[in-house]
Amino acid sequence: QKEVEQNSGPLSVPEGAIASLNCTYSDRGSQSFFWYRQYSGKSPELIMFIYSNGDKEDGRFTAQLNKASQYVSLLIRDSQPSDSATYLCAVNSRRDQFYFGTGTSLTVIP
């Protein structure tokens, strides 16, 4: 079983729509959860982090964490073509190791 699993996509949404990205993790002791965005050939850049159950909003982005279900999601509202990228879910383990999902490729169609 992989430590972190994401739907690989690709996911396509029209401009202005909501994009929903999902991630599950296996280590119940994980404490920190991150969403990174990666453009082709570039390094990952942080979108959001979340530590507690519930929702966390930052502009057009909302991260949701459900520790009981071991589930993390990212919602992107009013999607823009510039949001087209691969989105990586990352989780830290009790041993301070980080595990990344394989990423979900998102395309926002103008």
Add this chain to the structure above:
Amino acid sequence: EAQVTQNPRYLITVTGKKLTVTCSQNMNHEYMSWYRQDPGLGLRQIYYSMNVEVTDKGDVPEGYKVSRKEKRNFPLILESPSPNQTSLYFCASSSTGMETQYFGPGTRLLVL
């Protein structure tokens, strides 16, 4: 400017020829880490370091060595590179092992 730097950015080498990829951060971060990124496999952690002289194996440490003699530097050493180590490598740093990691620009390595 707060940043993580890696050198070289691109490297072509041959099997068995030792190489070192340097990583440096200017944010006084305690936690540093190396990843490799391969198509379909995502980012996988090679080694990480909680602080000076403290290093631990990640998911894919075979064939790699690291050292942390200074807080700002965390070099990745391939003693005898093989073609299966052809990959895109990223160094990252964060304040602690629980917090946001900041990534370097990446090093694209080709082992012939």
